[in-house]
Amino acid sequence: MAKVYLENLGWKIIDQNFYTRWGEVDLIMDDGEKLVFIEVKYKSTANWGTPQEMIGPHKLRQIKLTAGLFLDRHPELRKKYESFRIDAVCIGEEIKHYQNLDG
Amino acid sequence: MLAKTKCISPWGITPVEIEIEVNISKKGFPGFTVVGLPGKTAEETKERVKTALQNSGIEFPEAKITVNLAPADTPKDGAGFDLPIAIGIMAAAGEFVIDESSYYLGELGLDGRLRPGKGVFLLALAAKERGIKQIFIPSECSAEATVVGGVDIYPVINLRQLIGFLKGKIEIEQAKKEDEAEGWFDEPEFNFSEISGQELAKRALEIAAAGGHNLILSGPPGSGKTMMARALSGILPQLSDNESMEVTKIYSVSGNIPPGASLVHQRPFRNPHHTTSTVGLIGGGSVPHPGEVSLAHRGVLFLDEFPEFNRSCLEALRQPLEDGVVTISRAAGTLKFPAQFMLVAAANPCPCGYRGDPKRECRCTSWQIEKYQKKISGPILDRIDMHVAVPAVDITKIVNHENKGDTSETVRRRVEKARNIQRRRFSKLKKIECNADMKNKEVEALAQVTPEATLVLKQAVLKFGLSARTYFRLIKVARTIADLEESVTVTQLHMAQALQFRVKSE
Numbered sequence: 001m002a003k004v005y006l007e008n009l010g011w012k013i014i015d016q017n018f019y020t021r022w023g024e025v026d027l028i029m030d031d032g033e034k035l036v037f038i039e040v041k042y043k044s045t046a047n048w049g050t051p052q053e054m055i056g057p058h059k060l061r062q063i064k065l066t067a068g069l070f071l072d073r074h075p076e077l078r079k080k081y082e083s084f085r086i087d088a089v090c091i092g093e094e095i096k097h098y099q100n101l102d103g
Numbered sequence: 104m105l106a107k108t109k110c111i112s113p114w115g116i117t118p119v120e121i122e123i124e125v126n127i128s129k130k131g132f133p134g135f136t137v138v139g140l141p142g143k144t145a146e147e148t149k150e151r152v153k154t155a156l157q158n159s160g161i162e163f164p165e166a167k168i169t170v171n172l173a174p175a176d177t178p179k180d181g182a183g184f185d186l187p188i189a190i191g192i193m194a195a196a197g198e199f200v201i202d203e204s205s206y207y208l209g210e211l212g213l214d215g216r217l218r219p220g221k222g223v224f225l226l227a228l229a230a231k232e233r234g235i236k237q238i239f240i241p242s243e244c245s246a247e248a249t250v251v252g253g254v255d256i257y258p259v260i261n262l263r264q265l266i267g268f269l270k271g272k273i274e275i276e277q278a279k280k281e282d283e284a285e286g287w288f289d290e291p292e293f294n295f296s297e298i299s300g301q302e303l304a305k306r307a308l309e310i311a312a313a314g315g316h317n318l319i320l321s322g323p324p325g326s327g328k329t330m331m332a333r334a335l336s337g338i339l340p341q342l343s344d345n346e347s348m349e350v351t352k353i354y355s356v357s358g359n360i361p362p363g364a365s366l367v368h369q370r371p372f373r374n375p376h377h378t379t380s381t382v383g384l385i386g387g388g389s390v391p392h393p394g395e396v397s398l399a400h401r402g403v404l405f406l407d408e409f410p411e412f413n414r415s416c417l418e419a420l421r422q423p424l425e426d427g428v429v430t431i432s433r434a435a436g437t438l439k440f441p442a443q444f445m446l447v448a449a450a451n452p453c454p455c456g457y458r459g460d461p462k463r464e465c466r467c468t469s470w471q472i473e474k475y476q477k478k479i480s481g482p483i484l485d486r487i488d489m490h491v492a493v494p495a496v497d498i499t500k501i502v503n504h505e506n507k508g509d510t511s512e513t514v515r516r517r518v519e520k521a522r523n524i525q526r527r528r529f530s531k532l533k534k535i536e537c538n539a540d541m542k543n544k545e546v547e548a549l550a551q552v553t554p555e556a557t558l559v560l561k562q563a564v565l566k567f568g569l570s571a572r573t574y575f576r577l578i579k580v581a582r583t584i585a586d587l588e589e590s591v592t593v594t595q596l597h598m599a600q601a602l603q604f605r606v607k608s609e
Contacts, residue, residue: 098132
């Protein structure tokens with residue numbers, strides 16, 4: 001669902017569910033300028049908290065670490081893009097997209 | 104949206120105005136951060152505020168919330184920031200407009216209830232000084248604030264009530280000063296009349312109470328040292344209004360005022376256990392808090408089993424004993440806690456406790472005794488005005504209920520009379536409440552010692568090799584004895600009595 005949402009924005013998918021022993025990045029996409037690492041959170045009801053609450057400093061650290069590993073494995077991408085970004089897409093009753101978590 | 108609320112955080116016992124800036128930004132990932140050197144408790148405010156707001160029927164804004172506690176370089180701690188932060192968030196969210204000239208203080212429960220907290224008295228004082236119009240405090244602490252007066256005091260029960268008030272929907276009745284707002288009073292455990300025998304020690308306690316002198320009681324186990332020291336709180340005079348303000352300030356900062364109570368009228372009596380740490384005794388911590396010596400300000404610090412205290416603890420007492428203040432230096436600054444207390448120490452003469460007892464033999468080796476007595480250093484003993492030996496009680500006196508002597512009430516009346524004389528003497532001087540507070544300059548100007556008495560003292564000092572400090576301390580004790588007898592001058596007789604508590608007959 002998040003992938004469809006972002007592809008509608010014109011972003012291109014590069015990889016998904018990139019997994020290492022230190023963490024996972026749900027989507028890696030190109031927004032036309034930057035390479036974006038995206039965390040997707042889905043909650044069917046708000047009874048157990050909002051998806052936003054599930055993304056804390058620990059999760060952010062995991063994503064950063066994994067993103068670094070991804071770039072190590074794909075040196076050509078590191079050269080291609082000048083900068084990188086971490087985003088989150090939270091799916092509850094509506095879809096919310098937050099840009100640049102780390103800044 | 105940006106909103107500002109104000110609060111007071113104590114730095115020592117000086118109030119520091121803290122401006123709480125709350126910014127809500129709809130851009131960015133939702134989150135809640137508190138900056139400005141919050142301590143652990145102040146950091147955890149996030150969870151309390153969020154839940155309390157939700158449970159008070161307010162939708163917590165889903166946005167990036169940044170709270171800054173300014174000035175940013177003063178370390179701050181405590182749960183009192185809960186209320187100003189919660190109000191700031193709502194104001195920043197546009198729920199209502201707030202008056203800048205108000206202080207907020209209070210810890211929030213998860214249900215939105217306001218819990219009683221520290222520092223309400225200090226907040227009220229600071230608000231009055233700085234011309235703040237209104238203060239919002241937990242309702243249980245309102246008595247503490249009303250004694251100050253001069254500001255509009257709104258006692259708040261819960262967040263929902265305060266929100267209603269700030270939106271102009273409901274009224275909160277201002278707290279008024281109640282006439283019967285009396286300080287709490289603990290009944291002393293022992294009455295003076297319950298102590299059989301020990302006339303000399305009882306006399307010494309009376310003198311010490313009348314002049315605020317330091318005292319050490321030494322004697323075998325079971326002779327009643329602890330009992331006498333505890334009975335002491337019953338013969339101490341009430342605090343004067345000035346003293347009461349000082350003590351209440353310290354108690355308010357340390358959270359020692361029970362809910363509903365207002366000014367402290369009873370003299371503090373503190374008896375820390377001998378395992379107390381230096382910081383616990385003197386005060387300190389990264390956000391410095393008052394120690395036992397400051398909590399005993401204008402009252403009694405009773406150190407039972409004096410030699411068992413940590414050596415460094417006892418040595419740290421030197422400065423407060425002499426100056427009446429504790430100075431604590433931290434990276435963030437230096438601060439002072441008042442610590443004008445009366446030290447009452449109790450000790451055994453040796454490890455087994457029976458040295459000098461006529462009936463039981465002391466089983467300690469001379470090496471042990473020396474080691475034990477070395478634990479209390481000379482400089483500390485030199486600062487103690489009266490050294491009193493408490494011999495074992497004659498058991499027949501207890502069985503026959505002999506020698507009941509005066510009750511605490513009678514003794515207290517005498518003590519208060521002597522204190523009144525002293526108060527008249529020092530009426531022009533600030534900071535001096537009793538004879539023991541006199542500095543050398545005042546001793547020379549005000550003690551009124553007769554030439555004969557001076558001669559007696561001079562001879563004693565030369566014969567027993569007493570220090571210059573002891574010289575002045577002896578005059579102060581003699582002055583108190585003269586006050587108890589309502590004598591204008593200090594005569595030979597008074598001086599001789601003072602000397603008997605100081606000079607050991609070896």
